[in-house]
Each structure stands twice: as structure tokens, then as C-alpha cells.
Amino acid sequence: MPDPANIALRKAAALEPLAADDAYALTQLPATELDTLCEVAAAMRDARHRRRLTYSPKVFLPVTNLCRDHCDYCTFRRNPGEPGAWTMRPQEIVDCCRRGRELGCIEALMCLGDKPELASRGFTEVLESHGATGTIDYVAQACRLAIAEGLLPHTNAGVLSREEMTLLRPLNVSMGLMLENVSPRLGDRGMAHHRSPDKEPGLRLAMIRQAGELHIPFTSGILIGIGENEAERVASLVALRRLHEEHGHIQEIIVQNFRAKEATAMAGAVEPGEDEMVRTVALARLILGADMNLQAPPNLSPNAHRRLIGAGINDWGGISPLTMDYVNPEAAWPAVDTLRETCEAEGFELDARLPVYPEYVSEEFVDPAMLEMIEGHTFGRTSVGVAAL
Numbered sequence: 001m002p003d004p005a006n007i008a009l010r011k012a013a014a015l016e017p018l019a020a021d022d023a024y025a026l027t028q029l030p031a032t033e034l035d036t037l038c039e040v041a042a043a044m045r046d047a048r049h050r051r052r053l054t055y056s057p058k059v060f061l062p063v064t065n066l067c068r069d070h071c072d073y074c075t076f077r078r079n080p081g082e083p084g085a086w087t088m089r090p091q092e093i094v095d096c097c098r099r100g101r102e103l104g105c106i107e108a109l110m111c112l113g114d115k116p117e118l119a120s121r122g123f124t125e126v127l128e129s130h131g132a133t134g135t136i137d138y139v140a141q142a143c144r145l146a147i148a149e150g151l152l153p154h155t156n157a158g159v160l161s162r163e164e165m166t167l168l169r170p171l172n173v174s175m176g177l178m179l180e181n182v183s184p185r186l187g188d189r190g191m192a193h194h195r196s197p198d199k200e201p202g203l204r205l206a207m208i209r210q211a212g213e214l215h216i217p218f219t220s221g222i223l224i225g226i227g228e229n230e231a232e233r234v235a236s237l238v239a240l241r242r243l244h245e246e247h248g249h250i251q252e253i254i255v256q257n258f259r260a261k262e263a264t265a266m267a268g269a270v271e272p273g274e275d276e277m278v279r280t281v282a283l284a285r286l287i288l289g290a291d292m293n294l295q296a297p298p299n300l301s302p303n304a305h306r307r308l309i310g311a312g313i314n315d316w317g318g319i320s321p322l323t324m325d326y327v328n329p330e331a332a333w334p335a336v337d338t339l340r341e342t343c344e345a346e347g348f349e350l351d352a353r354l355p356v357y358p359e360y361v362s363e364e365f366v367d368p369a370m371l372e373m374i375e376g377h378t379f380g381r382t383s384v385g386v387a388a389l
Contacts (some may be wrong), residue, residue, distance in 0.1 A: 012286040016048060019230055020238050023287045027230045034279055041282035041312030048290035049314040053343050054353040055298075055336070057101035058107035059151065059319035062326040063088050063142055064135075065157075066120050067113020069196035072265035073226060073258060076327045077113050080120035081180065086263045087116075087126050093142050097149035103321045105197040107154055107355035108146035111326065114158030114198040136164045143171035150374060154219070154355040162210045169216055170367040173356035173374065174251060176219030178210075181228045192226040192266065205239060212247025213246050217360040221254030225272040226278050233280060237287045249365070251357045252293035252315060254283045257300050259328055274304045275313045278311045284314030293305055293357055298339060299331040305342045306375070310387045318355075329349070 008384050009029070010024035018026075029037055064087040078085035088096075088109040090112035097108055117135050124134075136157065141181035142154040156176040168175065180186075182201045186193045193199040211218045222236045237253070257272045260278055272280075277296070285294050295315040296308045319333045329344055336350075343350040354377060356366060 003004040003032075006288075007019075009036070009040055014046060015044060015290060017289065018287060022307050023234050023238055023283070024231060026283055026286060027234055030277070033237050034275060034282075037202045037286075038278065038307075038311045040322045041102055041285040042310055043283055045294070045312040048350060049293075053314055053316065053348045053350050054293075054348065055308065055317045056107045056355050057103075057105045057315040057336075057352050058109050058154075058320050058323075058355070059092060059096050059105050060109050060145070060318070060320055060326055061087070061096060063093075063139060063143065063157075064116050064123075064324070065109055065113055066116035066123060067120040069113070069193075069198050071196050071199065071356060072192045072194075073261065073269070074327075075264060075329070076122055077260045080118060080122060088142070089124070090130055090141065090145060091105070091147045094149060097151050100320070100322045101150045105320065105322065106152055106352070107318055108143070108149075109318055109355075110140070110146075110153055110155040110157065111159050114196075116194070130144055135172045136160070136167055140167060141373035142170055142179065143168065147171065147250040147373065151372075152355050152377075156219075156221065158206050159379075161245045162214070165211060165216060169214060172216075173354065173366055173370050174217040174360070175217060177204060177207055178223060178254065179208065179220050179236055179240060180223040180257070181226070181232055182239045183228055183232040185232070186296045186367055205243065208243050208250070209246070212243060212249040215247075215365050216249060217251045217365050219252050219254065220248050220250060221252075221256055222280075222284075223256050224277070225258030225359070226266070226268070231244045234283065234287065237284050241288055244288075249360075250292075250361050252295050253284060253288055254295045254297070255284050256297055259331060260301055260361075261330065274301070274307065275302055277304065278307045278378060281308055281311040281313060297325075297328075297331075298334050299325055300328060302331070302334065305334075305339065307344055308350065309343065 004025035005028045006234050008025045065076050065078045099339050146153050153172045154174045155172050257277045260269050293315050295317045296313050298316045340350040
């Protein structure tokens, strides 16, 4: 009887869609077949994206690091009044965006904790002092400030309601929310999300679905190494694929590896190894298909760039010449010139892109005012405006 894993691999090599059973079968491929898995994944990537890798020049704006969740691996969040707790003032947002634009940035990443108003009774007063009626109203204000400085906002503000996404949609070219993992088991006592109500998978899947209903270009992904097993990773990727099949709005999927941080409950947890990361990326490519934009953060796997290219990614995500990765402050962004040299050594061009991918630059997915902004942006001699698409 034929081996189900090899059958799935042959389907993928022929660019045939994989059923969920095929995806699970691929987890049974032995470690000795990792190179073969990567070869098939890379060929699938090349069939759609050719020999081109991309990144988004960005400024990372940590609007506030107050958050009601307590993920066991996180150093971003702070309690009210704790050293290092902040909410960016409007002028700080303006100054950062202006400096970023001078350095060639296009994306303004709005990042904040989940429902900070529930983490601090005094947060509402802070918002009112800035003329905002609530958290999302302040995020909208931050987006307007970024737009005025010539940047295109991409907001990742945790779990949002349909009404909140509707408010932000005209001010963003894309939005995002990491699924992390579809398994509710990670919310059990002693697991990574047991004190994080906003990490409940049903809530996150519902938001991603609603974003599709609202025609919002969307970024999501999985976080590996937080206590999940390989089958749960596959289930998470399959869930994202199904949502994309329903609405066609997921513009990119991130495979992100856990990094242990001091002073967290998971400080002593074992990080995913390089082979594990590479294998997961290759599986993601085969599950998600040739068309999906697949990303791995380059600062979290600084010694594995060549192997990640070989596993089927076509994007490195946001890289900033100005601001650090506030979620992973220990992991510096790579120098773009160095990353370009690595890509070229592997036979790929490295190009800057917008925070919305070309296939989503249309009136269906982007507000008309944002379309006008997009049309004016260029990178070097290559226009990424509507007319060039």
C-alpha cells in the first residue's frame, strides 16, 4: 500500500491542492526526507513567485504596551505604572513617522496590547487627554498622523470587533492578527495562554473571518514552540487556509518561532531548532499553496536565512531602519544590504514592497483614499502604484 506521506508529497510536487489528510500525512515524513520536503516546497514557491523575495520597510509604532493578557512568553506587555509601561503621545508618533519616511519607510505598523482599557482603569483618562474616546479611536488618530507623514498604516491591535475593524478600514491598507495556534489546549492551566483570554482560538478565528467579510487584506500566522505539537501546527495552517478559501483576503501567513526571554514564565523553555523551523515553513508552503505569500521573520532566525529561502518563503516581513522589534527586543533586524547579498547568493532578487500586496490593490480591498496614497509610492525606479499593477 502506498505511503500516505509520499502520496501527499507527489501531489504537492504536481501543484495539486492538498486535503487535510494529506497535510497531516506530511508530518509523518522522516527527518531524512527534510531536504526533499524543502525541494518540493521551494519549487511550489517558484511556480508562482519566481526568484523574487520581498520585505516591507517599516516603522514599528508600539502605541501602548498595556495589555489585559499575560502570555507566558511575552515581554512586550507591562502593567500600569510598571517601569517600561508606555502609551505613545501624538507628537512621538509624528516624529517617528517623519524620521522613518526620511529613511525610506512606507509602512507604519500600529502595534498594541489587547484591550488595554481593561488592563488599566486610568488608561481612559490618558486617552481622553489625547482627545480620544477609546483605544480604537486613538489608534485611528495614530493612523491619521502616519498618513499625514506619507506612511501607509497596517494595524495589529489584538482581537477587534467588526465595528472596530470597520472604523479602522478606511485608514489602513491592511490589518493583522496572529492566530498563533488553533488548539484550545494552550489555554489550559500551566500552558502558554492560560492567563490570556484574547488568545482563545475561536475569538481569533472569528475576527479573521469578519475581516474577510469586510474585504480587509489580512496578515495572520502561527507561533511555533509554545507547547503545541506538530498536528496542532498543521491544524492551524489548515484553518487559515479554509478561511482564505472562503474570503480570499489573507494576503500573507507568518511562520514565527518562539524565542525564550528572561523574566518570563517560559524563560527556560526550549526554542524550536533550525530543522524544526525549516520543516514547519516547508509544510506551510505545501499546505497553503503556491499563491500564498509566506513569511518568516529574519531577525528570529538570523543564521538560517539560506535554509528558510530553500524551504519556500517569498517574504521577510517588515524590517525597520529606525525602530526595533518591540515584541522581540533582543533580536535585531538584519541589515538589508546583508540580507540582499544572501538572497542574491541563493539566486533571488530582494525587493521592497508595500504593506499591502499588489493583488489586493483594488477598490474591493482598499479604501479609495488609500488607493490614492498607494499610487504615489515608488521604490527606486520601480513603481508600486496602481498603474504598475
